[in-house]
Amino acid sequence: MTAQRFMFVAGEASGDALAAELVKALRNAPAILARPFPPEFFGTGGPRMAAVGVELLFDLTRHAVFGLSDVLRHYFKFKGFFERLFQLAVEREPEVIVLVDYAGFNRRFAKAIKRYVRARPDSFHNWNPKIVYYVSPQVWASRGSRAYQIARDVDLLLSIFPFEKEWYAARVPRLHVEFVGHPLIDRHVEAKRESRSAEVPLSNPGSSPLPLLLLLPGSRKREVEAHLPVMIEALEKIRAGRRVQPRLILPNAELVELAMNRMKPVADLQVQTSGLAESLSQADLAIASSGTVTLECAYFGVPTVVLYKTSWLTFLIARQIIQVKYIAMPNLLAGQEIYPEFIQSQANPDRIAGEALDLLNNTSRRRVMKTELAKAIASLGEAGASQRAAQAILNIL
Numbered sequence: 001m002t003a004q005r006f007m008f009v010a011g012e013a014s015g016d017a018l019a020a021e022l023v024k025a026l027r028n029a030p031a032i033l034a035r036p037f038p039p040e041f042f043g044t045g046g047p048r049m050a051a052v053g054v055e056l057l058f059d060l061t062r063h064a065v066f067g068l069s070d071v072l073r074h075y076f077k078f079k080g081f082f083e084r085l086f087q088l089a090v091e092r093e094p095e096v097i098v099l100v101d102y103a104g105f106n107r108r109f110a111k112a113i114k115r116y117v118r119a120r121p122d123s124f125h126n127w128n129p130k131i132v133y134y135v136s137p138q139v140w141a142s143r144g145s146r147a148y149q150i151a152r153d154v155d156l157l158l159s160i161f162p163f164e165k166e167w168y169a170a171r172v173p174r175l176h177v178e179f180v181g182h183p184l185i186d187r188h189v190e191a192k193r194e195s196r197s198a199e200v201p202l203s204n205p206g207s208s209p210l211p212l213l214l215l216l217p218g219s220r221k222r223e224v225e226a227h228l229p230v231m232i233e234a235l236e237k238i239r240a241g242r243r244v245q246p247r248l249i250l251p252n253a254e255l256v257e258l259a260m261n262r263m264k265p266v267a268d269l270q271v272q273t274s275g276l277a278e279s280l281s282q283a284d285l286a287i288a289s290s291g292t293v294t295l296e297c298a299y300f301g302v303p304t305v306v307l308y309k310t311s312w313l314t315f316l317i318a319r320q321i322i323q324v325k326y327i328a329m330p331n332l333l334a335g336q337e338i339y340p341e342f343i344q345s346q347a348n349p350d351r352i353a354g355e356a357l358d359l360l361n362n363t364s365r366r367r368v369m370k371t372e373l374a375k376a377i378a379s380l381g382e383a384g385a386s387q388r389a390a391q392a393i394l395n396i397l
Helices: 013-027 047-051 068-073 075-092 103-118 146-153 164-171 189-193 221-241 253-262 276-282 292-299 312-321 329-334 349-361 363-378 385-395
Strands: 005-010 040-045 055-059 096-100 130-134 156-159 177-179 212-216 245-249 270-272 285-289 304-308 341-343
Touching (some): 005 013, 005 075, 005 103, 013 047, 013 096, 013 130, 013 385, 040 075, 040 096, 047 055, 055 075, 075 103, 103 146, 156 164, 156 385, 164 177, 212 276, 221 253, 221 349, 276 292, 285 292, 285 349, 292 363, 304 349, 349 363
Parallel strands (some): 005 040, 005 096, 040 055, 096 130, 156 177, 212 285, 245 270, 304 341
């Protein structure tokens, strides 16, 4: 009996966190602990995966791109990454390949592995890994026909949103889909427990301490470049009508350096690369890029203004193919616009500042928003998502 081999492919900061939590859950699963040899975890990801003992071929999260134009610009670089990872898989023959989010890259990787395996159906080439996709590609938002390719190339899809299992069942019932819940329920439970137990009155602009306003421009270089200037201008307009304490949170020092080089000095701006959960537990308001962080804002009940800006080429293409009404996941879960959303040209400082000031000053609106956010988060299920995901993987072996 040899050690089980698990290959992971994660390409963004959010996927790095998801994969690291799943690796820890797999290590501690009774079926794994009962084996005589510890499992091997290798592939690509980021610092969190490295911290839990995943052997990384390289750090793919350092090369995250934003929008179609960015993808085209770096095509050959990512082609090289793809080929190196494919060769690694063929050489080490893992029993399971776990593809974490990162849809454009990982869908193609699943297809390439399955095509390689199907081309060698004989006793001398019996490697046939289970392909697990953790976090459904958002094909339900656009290009739904891609569900058929996923059903062909993926053995198990682990869903973190409750509506996805039904969506796939209606289109590709042969695809094995398990709703495991959302890992953020576990990730921030301690910080949530220590968060404010009641709404802090914000009706008096001169009250102390000042309302804490978080700026969350995203986890990729191009997101920060596109969103941070708008956020800083919006902050100036907010401060013209209300005193606040601003705090900018970025995922790493590289993006902090980029931000410092690109933005003009801002008085009393706190900048940090950690402590997102603690900041959310204290925050009165956030201005956030559309993405995973909006769900984290919702989990802590933080009123938030959501924006999204990209290249005009990407935007024009997206406008033709997007089939959902909202871009912020809390709004999608609720089926209504809880968080105000501003996209492309609408994501301007005047609109964002106006919504932010109203949310700071309108206690009734804040209270209603928090109630609706709690309902949306409740739909994500109970704690234990990573453990359920680990068990689902082990069940297919």
